[in-house]
Amino acid sequence: MATIHHVARAAEVSIATVSRVLNGSARVSDETRERVWAAAAELDYWPNSAARSLTTQTANAIGVLLPDLYGEFFSEVIRGIDGAARREKYQVLISSSHADTDEVLAVARSMRGRIDGLVVMAPDEGTSDAIDQITRRFPVVLLNPRFEVNGCRAVSIANFDGAVAAVTHLVDLGHRDIVLVKGPCGNADAEARLRGFHAALETAGLTPREPFEFLGDFTEASGFRAAQEILRRDRRPDAVFAANDSMAIGVLSAVGQAGVRVPEDVALVGFDDIAIAQYLSPALTTVHVDAFALGDRAVRQLIELKGAPDTIVPPEILPARLVVRRSCGSPTPWSVEVAHDLAGAEPGGRPRFPSPHAGDRMP
Amino acid sequence: MATIHHVARAAEVSIATVSRVLNGSARVSDETRERVWAAAAELDYWPNSAARSLTTQTANAIGVLLPDLYGEFFSEVIRGIDGAARREKYQVLISSSHADTDEVLAVARSMRGRIDGLVVMAPDEGTSDAIDQITRRFPVVLLNPRFEVNGCRAVSIANFDGAVAAVTHLVDLGHRDIVLVKGPCGNADAEARLRGFHAALETAGLTPREPFEFLGDFTEASGFRAAQEILRRDRRPDAVFAANDSMAIGVLSAVGQAGVRVPEDVALVGFDDIAIAQYLSPALTTVHVDAFALGDRAVRQLIELKGAPDTIVPPEILPARLVVRRSCGSPTPWSVEVAHDLAGAEPGGRPRFPSPHAGDRMP
DNA sequence: TTGTAAGCGTTATCAA
DNA sequence: TTGATAACGCTTACAA
Numbered sequence: 001m002a003t004i005h006h007v008a009r010a011a012e013v014s015i016a017t018v019s020r021v022l023n024g025s026a027r028v029s030d031e032t033r034e035r036v037w038a039a040a041a042e043l044d045y046w047p048n049s050a051a052r053s054l055t056t057q058t059a060n061a062i063g064v065l066l067p068d069l070y071g072e073f074f075s076e077v078i079r080g081i082d083g084a085a086r087r088e089k090y091q092v093l094i095s096s097s098h099a100d101t102d103e104v105l106a107v108a109r110s111m112r113g114r115i116d117g118l119v120v121m122a123p124d125e126g127t128s129d130a131i132d133q134i135t136r137r138f139p140v141v142l143l144n145p146r147f148e149v150n151g152c153r154a155v156s157i158a159n160f161d162g163a164v165a166a167v168t169h170l171v172d173l174g175h176r177d178i179v180l181v182k183g184p185c186g187n188a189d190a191e192a193r194l195r196g197f198h199a200a201l202e203t204a205g206l207t208p209r210e211p212f213e214f215l216g217d218f219t220e221a222s223g224f225r226a227a228q229e230i231l232r233r234d235r236r237p238d239a240v241f242a243a244n245d246s247m248a249i250g251v252l253s254a255v256g257q258a259g260v261r262v263p264e265d266v267a268l269v270g271f272d273d274i275a276i277a278q279y280l281s282p283a284l285t286t287v288h289v290d291a292f293a294l295g296d297r298a299v300r301q302l303i304e305l306k307g308a309p310d311t312i313v314p315p316e317i318l319p320a321r322l323v324v325r326r327s328c329g330s331p332t333p334w335s336v337e338v339a340h341d342l343a344g345a346e347p348g349g350r351p352r353f354p355s356p357h358a359g360d361r362m363p
Numbered sequence: 364m365a366t367i368h369h370v371a372r373a374a375e376v377s378i379a380t381v382s383r384v385l386n387g388s389a390r391v392s393d394e395t396r397e398r399v400w401a402a403a404a405e406l407d408y409w410p411n412s413a414a415r416s417l418t419t420q421t422a423n424a425i426g427v428l429l430p431d432l433y434g435e436f437f438s439e440v441i442r443g444i445d446g447a448a449r450r451e452k453y454q455v456l457i458s459s460s461h462a463d464t465d466e467v468l469a470v471a472r473s474m475r476g477r478i479d480g481l482v483v484m485a486p487d488e489g490t491s492d493a494i495d496q497i498t499r500r501f502p503v504v505l506l507n508p509r510f511e512v513n514g515c516r517a518v519s520i521a522n523f524d525g526a527v528a529a530v531t532h533l534v535d536l537g538h539r540d541i542v543l544v545k546g547p548c549g550n551a552d553a554e555a556r557l558r559g560f561h562a563a564l565e566t567a568g569l570t571p572r573e574p575f576e577f578l579g580d581f582t583e584a585s586g587f588r589a590a591q592e593i594l595r596r597d598r599r600p601d602a603v604f605a606a607n608d609s610m611a612i613g614v615l616s617a618v619g620q621a622g623v624r625v626p627e628d629v630a631l632v633g634f635d636d637i638a639i640a641q642y643l644s645p646a647l648t649t650v651h652v653d654a655f656a657l658g659d660r661a662v663r664q665l666i667e668l669k670g671a672p673d674t675i676v677p678p679e680i681l682p683a684r685l686v687v688r689r690s691c692g693s694p695t696p697w698s699v700e701v702a703h704d705l706a707g708a709e710p711g712g713r714p715r716f717p718s719p720h721a722g723d724r725m726p
Numbered sequence: 727t728t729g730t731a732a733g734c735g736t737t738a739t740c741a742a
Numbered sequence: 743t744t745g746a747t748a749a750c751g752c753t754t755a756c757a758a
Contacts, residue, residue: 005735075441
């Protein structure tokens with residue numbers, strides 16, 4: 001493989017000059033420039049990025065640590081990250097399925113020298129001190145963190161407020177006995193949505209009959225099973241709030257097979273607004289969440305952070321949007337943005353939905 | 364940031380010894396080993412991977428070049444890649460949305476020195492010479508290539524045979540006027556499925572009335588629009604073959620809104636068997652494709668290739684599976700694997716479906 | 727068992 | 743405008 005030395009020899013110049021020409025980093029006479037380009041082309045020279053990173057102490061790459069890669073949500077997050085990264089000429093080093101703190105730490109470690117910063121979606125709460133360690137090494141942006149970490153940048157989705165909006169909508173439609181299909185334990189999104197569910201019920205002064213919480217794991221299959229459980233209850237609930245759309249689809253399927261109609265017999269609301277939600281029958285009422293933007297914003301914040309370290313910036317919360325379609329039993333479709341005015345910061349602004357955990361800032 | 368020199372100084376040994384201890388690459392006395400580990404821990408030393416790659420001439424990372432990241436299919440491919448990579452202790456450098464040859468080449472170039480091999484899903488046909496150039500630099504495994512590239516390793520999905528199986532099944536059920544919702548032009552999967560559609564019709568001696576090809580782009584929305592076109596035809600077809608499940612979902616939605624029943628009035632078959640296919644109503648008959656395995660196999664082949672360069676291996680074709688559910692009008696659900704016996708290589712083996720392009724090897 | 731020193735392929739700082 | 747040359751942080755002969 002040709003190195004800069006080979007090119008230098010072929011062009012009869014020093015390696016310094018080759019570097020200058022290839023990077024356009026200093027004035028070089030037209031004639032030698034030509035010679036160098038010609039030699040590089042002739043030898044089909046590809047520069048070695050590892051060597052470059054070593055001298056420049058910068059990698060032009062960012063690392064991405066995710067708990068999982070399953071489903072359309074993560075797929076969109078990555079798409080957002082990749083898009084922003086390529087626009088800024090950064091490469092993306094990805095790694096997923098981190099079970100615990102030690103693993104996250106090990107992977108971050110192994111990225112030392114290859115990345116300039118890290119986007120992390122932490123799997124569990126034990127990760128907090130790991131994040132601390134990582135922060136000492138790289139600029140870090142957290143995705144949907146459960147807790148605020150020592151002034152670390154973060155971008156999240158308005159899970160709490162989205163859930164409040166969804167459940168409140170069900171209440172407004174007259175539903176009283178509302179049950180929840182939960183997401184997996186330990187998942188930050190699932191927990192925020194669960195809290196939102198409870199908060200909305202409390203605000204409405206509602207206590208559904210037991211049992212009204214059913215466990216799922218964000219897959220269609222788990223939604224299907226949860227719905228079977230629900231149908232075994234002594235009295236059918238008025239409405240089901242599934243903590244994500246995949247589970248809502250499973251619910252829809254199970255309920256349909258049992259001959260129970262949606263929304264006539266039972267209303268259904270999901271979360272995420274994945275692409276197919278609007279094509280289901282009935283079209284799924286859900287909370288739209290911009291997963292692409294989540295990835296995109298994280299990368300932008302990371303780059304901003306590199307430019308201005310030590311600047312404290314409040315966590316960024318991406319608004320959600322309640323999208324009312326047919327599955328909730330609403331006579332007409334409509335939609336409303338939530339959580340863009342919940343922080344209470346706007347003068348005269350009044351929270352649209354009461355929120356004990358405003359904007360999901362801190363539990 | 365602590366380097367190996369700092370650790371050496373703190374442990375009062377040479378950097379060579381530190382390296383030996385940290386990598387366990389040579390015998391070191393118990394006592395000094397202790398001292399080195401202690402010093403490394405004390406200084407919280409993280410080795411620099413770029414420097415290591417430079418000396419060892421190996422990066423412990425693989426590059427992944429994809430045309431897009433949209434949808435569940437790619438999400439699964441990446442999951443497969445990531446899983447295999449982490450098992451083999453490789454990092455994954457990912458990059459997507461490559462419009463043309465030059466871009467693919469540029470990205471591959473920029474990865475020089477950071478990766479040991481490359482998994483490439485090429486966007487268009489012009490890419491062939493680019494792949495050639497890349498192959499000179501890295502071990503390369505192609506994903507679903509359109510053409511065989513100079514003895515380059517490849518792993519594909521049995522798109523052609525899957526489509527033949529799907530359409531043949533519709534014919535077997537008595538459907539005669541079968542229309543196709545095509546995938547995007549220039550997409551290798553879409554084209555192979557299109558060829559399979561034609562081959563099956565030809566074998567059956569069928570010529571549906573015009574028009575019987577409708578353009579889509581693999582999204583739900585395009586399937587929806589295509590279905591509206593189809594419903595405007597002077598006579599409703601017996602069956603619709605959508606080149607992927609997302610479009611089939613769009614078709615299902617449009618057809619349902621028009622009051623046309625599936626499968627009673629029109630049969631429907633998709634391709635991919637995404638997670639929700641079985642939860643639709645009616646459950647979608649489709650061709651199951653193992654996207655996870657596609658990524659997984661690609662990485663394994665890459666690693667195998669690194670171990671034994673210059674070995675010529677035939678393209679690996681992952682079998683598809685026709686999964687018959689309710690949307691095609693079949694009275695009972697069943698499924699069958701296709702394309703595991705199509706190459707005609709097995710002695711006495713007879714192709715289950717006639718295939719002018721056996722196993723999609725070469726168009 | 728340990729240390730010295732020569733790379734690995736760049737960029738960047740000097741002089742010339 | 744150019745060329746030596748010293749880093750960058752690590753691994754690995756080769757000596758001791």
